[in-house]
Amino acid sequence: MKNSKKLVLKYVNLALGAGLLMLSINSYAETKEAATSDVAEVQKELNAQTPSATNEATDSVSASSEVKSSAPEFHDFGFKGVRSLRGETGIVAPDKSASIKRLQPDIDPIARNYFQQPPMIPHRTRGYQITVRHNKCMTCHGWDTYKKARATKVSQTHFADRDGNAQSTLAARRYFCTQCHAPQVDAKPLVENKFDPVHELQK
Amino acid sequence: MIKLFKKFLVFLKKRAVFTVLTMGFFGGVIFWGGFNTALEATNTEQFCISCHEMENTVFQEYKHTIHYQNRTGVRATCPDCHVPKEWGPKMIRKIQASNELLHKALGTIDTPEKFENERIHLATKEWRRMKANDSLSCRNCHDYSSMDYSMQSQRATPQHIAGFEEGKTCIDCHKGIAHQMPDTSSLTDEERKEFNLQ
Numbered sequence: 001m002k003n004s005k006k007l008v009l010k011y012v013n014l015a016l017g018a019g020l021l022m023l024s025i026n027s028y029a030e031t032k033e034a035a036t037s038d039v040a041e042v043q044k045e046l047n048a049q050t051p052s053a054t055n056e057a058t059d060s061v062s063a064s065s066e067v068k069s070s071a072p073e074f075h076d077f078g079f080k081g082v083r084s085l086r087g088e089t090g091i092v093a094p095d096k097s098a099s100i101k102r103l104q105p106d107i108d109p110i111a112r113n114y115f116q117q118p119p120m121i122p123h124r125t126r127g128y129q130i131t132v133r134h135n136k137c138m139t140c141h142g143w144d145t146y147k148k149a150r151a152t153k154v155s156q157t158h159f160a161d162r163d164g165n166a167q168s169t170l171a172a173r174r175y176f177c178t179q180c181h182a183p184q185v186d187a188k189p190l191v192e193n194k195f196d197p198v199h200e201l202q203k
Numbered sequence: 204m205i206k207l208f209k210k211f212l213v214f215l216k217k218r219a220v221f222t223v224l225t226m227g228f229f230g231g232v233i234f235w236g237g238f239n240t241a242l243e244a245t246n247t248e249q250f251c252i253s254c255h256e257m258e259n260t261v262f263q264e265y266k267h268t269i270h271y272q273n274r275t276g277v278r279a280t281c282p283d284c285h286v287p288k289e290w291g292p293k294m295i296r297k298i299q300a301s302n303e304l305l306h307k308a309l310g311t312i313d314t315p316e317k318f319e320n321e322r323i324h325l326a327t328k329e330w331r332r333m334k335a336n337d338s339l340s341c342r343n344c345h346d347y348s349s350m351d352y353s354m355q356s357q358r359a360t361p362q363h364i365a366g367f368e369e370g371k372t373c374i375d376c377h378k379g380i381a382h383q384m385p386d387t388s389s390l391t392d393e394e395r396k397e398f399n400l401q
Contacts, residue, residue, distance in 0.1 A: 127380060149362075
C-alpha cells in the first residue's frame with residue numbers, strides 16, 4: 001500500500017519535471033525566433049529605405065548650393081562679435097560657474113568715493129529682515145539706538161518724502177535699505193575702473 | 204483543569220500584595236513606555252508642521268534662517284527652541300499645549316490674515332516665556348561661557364560682553380531670528396521696555 005503510494009508520487013514528480021523542462025525549452029525557442037525575425041525585419045526596412053534616403057541627401061545638397069549662390073557675398077572683416085563678460089563661451093553653452101564669493105567679516109566703515117554716495121555695508125546682513133512690519137537695520141542705525149550700538153546714524157534725508165516733507169518715520173522711498181546699501185565681498189573689479197575718488201572723502 | 208484553576212486562585216489570595224505589586228510594576232512600565240513614545244512623537248518638527256497653521260507661516264519663514272540650514276549642518280528644530288528639555292518644564296509646556304489644541308479646533312489662526320493679526324500676541328508669549336527662563340532653550344545649544352569672543356564679529360563681541368554683564372538674556376537682543384518679526388507698534392511703552400525694544 002505504502003509502496004504504491006510512493007510510486008505514484010514519483011511518477012507525478014517526474015511528469016511535472018518533464019513538463020517544466022518542455023515549457024522552458026519552448027519559451028527559449030520562441031524568444032530566439034522572435035529575435036531573429038526582428039533582425040530580419042529591420043534589415044528589410046533598411047534596404048527599402050536606403051535608396052530614398054540617399055536621394056533626399058543629394059536633393060538637399062543641391063538645394064543648399066542654390067541658397068548659397070543667391071545669398072549676398074560674405075566679407076570677413078575679422079569682426080568676432082561683442083566679447084561679453086561670459087568670455088568665449090558660446091550662446092547656448094552653459095556658463096562656467098563662478099566661484100562663490102564669501103561675505104567678509106565685519107570691517108570698519110568703508111570710505112566713500114563721491115559725495116552723496118550711499119555708504120556700503122561693512123558687515124554681514126544674513127537674516128536681517130526688512131519686511132512690512134519690521135526693519136532690522138533700524139535696531140542699530142536708528143536715531144534712538146545708534147549711539148549705544150556704535151553704528152552709523154541713518155541720514156536725515158531718509159525722513160523726507162519725495163515732496164521734501166519731513167516725517168517722523170522713515171520715508172517709504174528710503175525704507176528698503178538694501179536697495180542702495182550693499183554688503184561687500186572681496187571681488188576683483190570685472191572691468192578696469194579709472195574713476196578718481198574725491199580725495200577729501202578718502203581721509 | 205478546574206482544580207488547577209482553584210489552586211491558582213488560592214495561590215493568588217495568599218500572595219495578593221505581591222501580585223498586585225508585580226502587575227502594577229509591569230503595567231507601569233508598559234504605560235510609561237507608551238506615554239513617553241506618544242510624547243516624543245509630539246516633540247518633532249514633523250508633528251509641529253502637520254497642521255497648516257504652522258506649515259504655511261512660521262515654518263516657511265524658518266526655512267530661510269540659519270537655524271534651518273548653515274555651514275556646520277546642525278539644525279535647531281521647533282521643539283529645540285519651543286519645548287524645554289527638562290522633564291518638569293516639558294510636562295508643563297505640554298499641558299499648556301492643550302490650549303493650543305482648543306484654538307486649533309476653534310480656528311483662531313486658520314488663515315494667514317488671522318495668523319498675522321495674532322502674531323504679536325503669540326510672539327510676546329514666547330518672549331515672556333524665554334525671558335522668564337533666561338532663554339534656556341537657546342542656552343541648551345549656545346552657552347555664553349563657551350563663546351570665543353575673538354572669533355565673533357566686531358558687532359557681537361562688545362554687545363555680548365556688555366549685555367551679559369547687565370544681566371540681559373539672548374531673547375532681549377535676538378528677536379525674530381527664526382520667523383518674521385511681528386509688527387510691534389501695538390505694544391505699550393511698558394511692554395517695549397520689558398522686551399528691550401526701542
